[in-house]
Structure formats: structure tokens, C-alpha cells
Amino acid sequence: MREKKYCYEYPRPALTTDCVIFGFDSEKLKVLLIQRKFDPFKNQWAFPGGFVDMNENLETAAKRELYEETGLENVYIEQLFTFGEPGRDPRGRVVSVIYYALVKLSDYKIHAGDDAGDARWFEIDKIPKLAFDHDKVLEKALERIKGKIIYQPIGFELLPEKFTLSQLQNLYEKILEKTLDKRNFRKKILSTKLLIKLDEKEQNVAHKPANFYKFNTEKYQELLKKGFEFQI
Amino acid sequence: MREKKYCYEYPRPALTTDCVIFGFDSEKLKVLLIQRKFDPFKNQWAFPGGFVDMNENLETAAKRELYEETGLENVYIEQLFTFGEPGRDPRGRVVSVIYYALVKLSDYKIHAGDDAGDARWFEIDKIPKLAFDHDKVLEKALERIKGKIIYQPIGFELLPEKFTLSQLQNLYEKILEKTLDKRNFRKKILSTKLLIKLDEKEQNVAHKPANFYKFNTEKYQELLKKGFEFQI
DNA sequence: ACAAAAGTGTTCGGAATACACCCATGT
């Protein structure tokens, strides 16, 4: 047993951060899970995370743990919710501040270890029973991105640099869990003027090749300052 | 010095909850502040809150502190955000989970102590410099209710049982910080069918007396289940 | 009679929706 040398007048819960990382592979929405090496919930899957250091802000802690456990770095994360039910961790009272992020799978899939490792992408509808209360965490995170994608073009975070309009539509359909009309979707998404049509098409596809587009980040930043509104 | 008898292997931040409570007096949007009795920030105003007990969930802690410090009870609160910058509390690392709520001023103004006490309602545009990072907390809370009132009829939480359409409109205008067209506002708010017109009018007003309405809570609950959408 | 806020309808333009066929490519 290690020495317990940090003492306080009143009891304190332990504080952790966890990250829900969403990715998209042009087909399926996925989340990044790690397999726990130790008890509690040894060998079960969970969101990457861990204890916050004493002089580290919450967001930094979340990013650090994410990097340590999965190799992902330079990720833009946002705070989602704080879970603190007594009893959610069998080791004692643990309060977890949850962050979430959307990443381009293509940027990261190498590091995360495809399946042999202990960090893996799971399709959103093939998630195993998770450790702790992470099922509830996932539910909350899905709710958040659904709400968010409708009025902010966060979808681009999930796609590669170059993408086709069908890929983008597919992404929206997967996140919102409903189908969208192709012509109306294109009309609306193009009307934002946030897409730049590239002089490049798909290759080696057995149908009319789709044009690639990229997201106009600069323009989006400008619009944000002016109080941008948008609605899928 | 008290004995420090709670010891851990690793250092732990202290955990607190605070509440941002909004009220509305038919005229002005207000928030409930308490005046701190002790250092740090002795005599400065802050949101009510305090340390979380070890076996208490976060929401319960927030409500308990709110009751102890202001007398408010039976308040429906929602989690807003967690603040945890090192240095935000001069006593050491403190992480605060912030909750917010909207309450009917009429239900509560007695308990809170009008001005002599150490809990007071402050008009939103007459807030003093607050303790800790509570300025940032308030900013975040205002952002949240602005975003929320547009697509959820939370305004009713702030009004008395019976209210006039002008009061309701005034509330929306104060929260959104913009004026609304009277006819369009009424059309839209009535089209939700969530208001019940009462057989009762204002009295002793030097103009055409306004009709009172009340909010149809049952119907709203039903609509929520069916996935209600609405937009001011 | 006057002041003050309540209450009420219509018009117009733009956005949302619904909908079907031709195009370019690989096999």
C-alpha cells in the first residue's frame, strides 16, 4: 500500500476527465474506446480519461489523458457534462468532467491501434456494454452533437480535407438518424457559401465520379464573428 | 488549526457546486447573489454554493447549498458548466460544478431577504464585480438561457401563475436583448396552444386591461414526449 | 377628452418541401 500523504480537513472526491471522441469513415459514425487494463471493469471498454493533476486545468488534463491512452493529439475538445453520482465508480467517489471532440479519422487512425491494441474505433451502433456509467455518457454526447450539427457546420471536423457532397450528406444522416433529400441538402449546404468546389473528381468508381469540395475555414471564422446562423 | 484527517495517495482538488438563479419581476431580469461572510472575497457578492458532501450527488449538493444560503427550495436546476482553472480560488485548487435555474420571483422573494440580508436579487444590468470567476459564470449562464428560450418555452418558469402576453413578451425581450413585434409574438406563442386564456383581466390599470393567461403544463409534458419543436 | 397599453389581420418575400430524370463512369 502506498503512503497516503495528501491530507485534508474534509473528504474530497477524486476528479477525473474523460473524452468522447467521434470519428467518421465516410460510412459510419464511430467513437474511440480504450480497453481497461486494470480493475475496476478490467478488460471492459471505456472512454479514455483519468485523474486530473493538481495544477492542470480540466481541458489540458482531458487532452493529456487522451494522448497517453490513444495517441491522439491536437484535438479541439469541448466540455460536455460532469457526472458525479456517488457509486458510479466502485473505488469510491469519483467526479468526471466529460469532454467531447470530432476528429478526422484519416488523421488519426494509425496511432489508435486498429484492433490488436487497447484503443479502437467502434461503430456507433456496435458499442459493447461500457465500463462505469459510460453508456449514459455516450447518450449525452450523441444528444449534444445532434443538437449542435443542426446549427453549426461541425460536420466538416469529421471529414477529410477533400470530400464529396454525398459523403457530407451521409454524415448528416448518420448523426441525425434520418434521411435527407439530396437536392434540398445540396441547395442548403451550398447556399452557405462555405464550400469550395475543387477541380478534382473521384476516381475508379463505377458511376459518375463525384466532385470533391473543401470547407472554407477562413470564411467560416469570419461569419462566426458576425453572428452566423444556419440551419440544416 | 483543525486536524486534517482525510488522506489520499494523490492530491485532490476541492469540489463545490454553485447556482445561478434567474428571476423576473415583470420588468427586469434578475439573479440571486449572496454576500460572502468570510475570506476569500469577504463581503463581495457571489453565486450561492459550497462544498459537496461525500455521499451527496452534485445536484443535491447544489440545492442544499442554495437552500442553506438563500432559503430557496424545490427549485428545478440544470447543470450548466464546470469551472476548474487552477488559481480561480485563492485557497487552492477548487473545481465548481455550476447549476442554473429559473424561478418565479413571486414564490421566493420573501425568503431571500430583500436588501438587509446577505442574499439579494440583482438586476442583470446592475451586477457588482463578483467574487472568484463568477463574472464568467454569469456570462455563460446568460448565454445558455438565451440559447434555450428560443426553442423551449422556459419563459413560463420565470412568470407568476397568471400572466399577460405583454409580460411574457417583455420577458423574452429582456432575455434575448432585442425587441419583438407584438402581433408576430402573439401569433407564434398562441400557435403553440400552450397557453390557456383565463376569464380574468388586469384591474386598476389606466388603459385597456390585459387578459391573463396560464401555461398548460400538462400539454407541454405531452408534447415533450412526442419530440416537441418550437421557435420564437 | 386624453393618455396608455391591449388587442387584432393582411400582405409579401423567401425558405422549406416534395418530387424525377439525365449523366458519367466501370464492368
Added chain:
DNA sequence: ACATGGGTGTATTCCGAACACTTTTGT
């Protein structure tokens, strides 16, 4: 030639925005 998904336009409906006068009360 055929199968596959890409790409495109129009008509209709619905919703948001703009806008001004009459009503009821107290003084």
C-alpha cells in the same frame, strides 16, 4: 448494355417579417 450513384430545377406550401388602427380603461 447495364448498373451505380452523381448531379440538377421547378412548383407549391408554409413561415417569418413588416406594418397601423381600434378598443378599453383611468384620470
